[in-house]
Amino acid sequence: MTDARDLSPTPKTPAPGGDDAFILAWGRQNAALAIYRWLLLLLMLVTLTLLGLVGFLAWRNEQKTVWCFVKDSLGNVVQADPDRFLRAGEPRTEVDIKGFTRRWVLDSHAWTPLDVKDKLNLALRVVEPKAREVVKRGLRLAERKALVDRGVSGRVLDVEGDPSRQPQVLIQSRKPLSVLVTFDTTRILPDGQEEPGRRILFTLFLKEVPRTPDNMAGLTIVDGTFPGAL
Numbered sequence: 001m002t003d004a005r006d007l008s009p010t011p012k013t014p015a016p017g018g019d020d021a022f023i024l025a026w027g028r029q030n031a032a033l034a035i036y037r038w039l040l041l042l043l044m045l046v047t048l049t050l051l052g053l054v055g056f057l058a059w060r061n062e063q064k065t066v067w068c069f070v071k072d073s074l075g076n077v078v079q080a081d082p083d084r085f086l087r088a089g090e091p092r093t094e095v096d097i098k099g100f101t102r103r104w105v106l107d108s109h110a111w112t113p114l115d116v117k118d119k120l121n122l123a124l125r126v127v128e129p130k131a132r133e134v135v136k137r138g139l140r141l142a143e144r145k146a147l148v149d150r151g152v153s154g155r156v157l158d159v160e161g162d163p164s165r166q167p168q169v170l171i172q173s174r175k176p177l178s179v180l181v182t183f184d185t186t187r188i189l190p191d192g193q194e195e196p197g198r199r200i201l202f203t204l205f206l207k208e209v210p211r212t213p214d215n216m217a218g219l220t221i222v223d224g225t226f227p228g229a230l
Contacts, residue, residue, distance in 0.1 A: 078213060092177075092208055092219060098169045100126075100217035101179050101204065105156055105167045108139060109185060109200065112153040116144070125214070127221040128207075138202055138226025151190035154197070156183055177206040177219075202226040 069077050108123035120141075127135050147154065159165035167183035181204060185197030203225045211218035 092217065094171065096217045097171055097177070097179060097206065097219065100206075100219045101169045101181060102167050104204075104221070105181060105183060106158070108135075109183075110154055110156045111144070111148070113148045113151055116148050126219070131221055131223050134226075135221065135224055138224055147187070153188040155186045155188060155194075157186055158183075172203070177208070179204050179206065 069079055104123060104126065107119055111119045120139075123139075124132055124135065144154070156167060157165050158167060165184070167181065170180040172178045172180050180201075182199065182201045184199050187195050187197050189195065204221050205223040206219045207222045209215070209218055209220050
């Protein structure tokens with residue numbers, strides 16, 4: 001006789017894989033996606049941080065203050081204007097050349113009996129030693145001394161806003177660097193009256209030198225021709 005228990009269906013054993021394998025794979029995929037999301041977020045944060053740092057450094061570079069200290073002609077350390085002094089190696093522009101020449105004209109041809117020596121020394125400071133005798137002859141110092149002994153002052157006609165009544169500077173060549181200068185002078189008599197002087201014409205030959213606080217144009221006079229007054 002057969003036992004009734006032997007006729008009951010045999011329970012099925014779960015096959016490998018199936019629903020459990022799908023759930024495990026799905027879980028691993030979600031975990032990997034979560035890790036990728038965190039990595040992407042971290043990468044974005046690092047990128048934004050680097051961009052902010054670069055922007056800050058660029059802003060600081062624009063806002064920084066440059067201090068420039070140099071030695072003057074007496075050997076004293078003085079503060080210089082960095083916007084002008086740090087251009088020392090740049091070629092001299094037309095503004096540099098004409099500005100230097102006009103300042104030299106005012107120093108060399110304008111005087112009073114009280115400052116005539118100081119003005120002459122100031123003018124000769126930017127003249128090379130080998131050219132000083134030529135320049136002194138061109139300045140007619142003997143004639144100037146006679147005027148100073150009479151109490152006469154010299155002036156350069158320089159009327160602001162009227163180019164025709166200002167020193168005229170023409171750059172003739174760059175190599176060698178030469179300028180043609182012409183201007184009118186006046187004389188102030190001891191009683192305060194003014195009388196017209198001469199029209200002066202001469203040519204200066206210049207050379208580029210290192211810029212200094214006393215010579216921001218970076219030019220010096222190496223020679224000149226002084227044909228006289230017109």
